[in-house]
Amino acid sequence: MAQKKDKLYPVTIYEKAWKEKNSEARLKLIKTIWLEDSTFEEPSTSIKGIAAFNNVINEFYKKFPDAVFTFGSKVVKDNYVTWEWKIQDSKNKLIMGGRDFARLNGKGQVSKIIGFWDKDATFSEEDILKNLEADNFKVVAQYFECLFKTRDFNTMATLIEEGAIYNQAEGLPYGGTYKGFNEWTKMYAKSAEFFDLEIEKEPVYFSNAAKNEVIIYFTIKCKAKKSGKTLSMPISEHFDLKDRKITAIRPFYFDTKQFAEFLKSRK
Template identity: 80%
Template sequence: MRKIYFVCFLFMLNGLFAQKKDKLYPIAAYEKVWQEKNSDVRLKMIKSIWLEDSTFEDPSASIKGTTAFNNVINEFYKKFPDAVLTSGVKIVKDNYVTWEWKILDSKNNLIMAGRDFARLNGKGQISKIIGFWDNSATLSETDILKNLEADNLKVVAKYYECLFKTRDFDAMATLIEDGAIYTQATGLPYGGTFVGFAEWTKMFAKSAEFFDLQIEKEPTYFSDASKNEVIIYFTINCKSKKSGKNLSMPISEHFDLKNGKITAIRPFYYDTKQFAEFLKSKK
């Protein structure tokens, strides 16, 4: 008799576990939705667990429907393209599930944290999500931009060191995004548009045929993290290999960055025409 009761008890536990597991399925799918960065793919995933009258509310949005929810996530990734979402243990009560979550950047710095409450409809779909932000753990947009600005400045400073100090092109290559674009003034003997780091190195080698360079004044850095831009201003002193003459000239270089890598560089010479004539002149 005891054996029969024990078997029934196990059967009941398995049933409860299965019910809990079924209720967690739409939540697991919901988290995968947030991790998907392709908008079209994500919308298809949303439609599997979200209804046109399902709602999402948090301090940043209050929306209804699949497309509107997809747009919320699109806007999120515009602000935080390298965000990584993690979540804690799920607690199930009737048709409700709650859990804590965190959003980190690619360097594991905390962007924000909070707790979500989900109401399920019993058919594997979510009818409502309410998100609460933990303000004590959430970085302000100003703080986020400061962190991004610091990271961008470090990348550009490392690039500058590799190019002008150590000549370490292997280390420099790790800072450059695939397909990055370097645009030199067409009036220069090594001018043009160079796509990809392999083409950059050819341009650097070509420029070295015309002059030897020393840094006369170390760079000053300017940054706009909201646009992922860094500008540096410095002064070079060049010795022409054709004429043996020297020329001092200020230069600014404009860097575009994405996810911690350089995607484009555009140098501006104080007087490009004078610099080009200096490189071409003979003794």
Template identity: 85%
Template sequence: MRKIYLLCFLFILNGLFAQKKEKLYPITAYEKVWQEKNSDSRLKLIKTIWLEDSTFEDPSASIKGVVAFNNVINEFYKKFPDAILTSGPKIVKDNYVTWEWKIVDSKNKLIMGGRDFARLNGKGQVSKIIGFWDKDAALSEADLLKNLEADNLKVVAKYYECLFKTRDFNTMATLIEDGAIYNQAIGLPYGGTFIGFSEWNKMFAKSTEFFDLQIEKEPTYFSDASKNEVIIYFTISCKSKKSGKTMSMPISEHFDLKNGKITAVRPFYYDTKQFAEFLKSKK
């Protein structure tokens, strides 16, 4: 008899778990929606759980409908392209579900955290989401920019070290985004536009045919995290391999970055024409 009771209990328990899992399907899909970074793929997923009268509200937005919800997430990923979303256990009561969540970047630094409340329509769709942000967990925009600025500066500083100090091109390659662009002044004998790190390497190699270089003044760094830009200012001392003469030249280099990698570099010489003539002159 006890065995029969136990089997009945397990049967009922399994049924309850199955019901809960089925009820939570819209929330599982909702979380996948937020994790999908491709707008078109996300929109298709949204349509499976979201109606034109479904609403989303949090401190940043108050919207209704499928396309409007997709646009909210598009704007989110413009600000936080490397965001990773995770969530905690779900609490279910009737057609309501609530859970805590947090968002971190690719280096596991906390961006923000909070709690969502969802109302389901009982037909596998979401009627309403209300999101609350935890102010103690959420970083301010100023803090986010400060962290991004620090990360960008580290990347550029490492690039500078690899290029001018250690000549470690293997490590440098890990700092460069695929298809990154290097715009070198056309007037220089190794000038031009170089796309991709393999082309950068060819340009670096060609430049060594014209001069030996030493750093005369270490760089000063300037950064604008809101634009993902870093600018460095330093002075080089060059010895021409053709004439044997030496010259000092201040240089600034402008870096564009995205997701912690360099996407473009453009150096500016104090006097490009003078420097080009110096490199080409003979004894």
């Protein structure tokens, strides 16, 4: 039993590496069992070396940040080990399942791993797009909450890709193109000089997950600070996303000219 446990040590560390979400901590684990000529193959990739294997796991967690791994019992024959595994999300919904075969070098290290996917267990392309659509909705909904309700700019900053573009209509007093979240906050501050607003109708969400786009439609009720007048205005906002972060926003006002005149008008 002790000999079998020792033989399985590199597989145990391999599984721990897949569960470790911190890249640096994971790399330390990988280095204890992986060589520069060790290989990893599965339907989506074929790599060799320590850094390349760590990057495979990094890329996986970018797509499935809340993934939870479960590994089955091991079958050992000479320097070969095989076992089943499955991956679920935080709500126990199956992401993927399959079987791995490992060849060990007898010195506590992995020579090669080949992963086979269970096509009946994996998500279909339609399911993957549905999950991506749900994730994109969450990002946009959280952005909306931070901007219009909680004013939580610290959380909002985590939702925005570095260098993201915000395009405001040129006819507005705060119109123009703003690049990066710091510039966005300046635009928010400038717009607040002209009006106070409340959400009159909560947003309706539309999405094209294949293009990483989300569109929301809602209505604001504004009070102009110069005139004290009020105006309701439907707005749609177009969001582009990448890796579950916002890369661009373009708002469309139902009547941009009317809205601009409303903001500039005096008593």
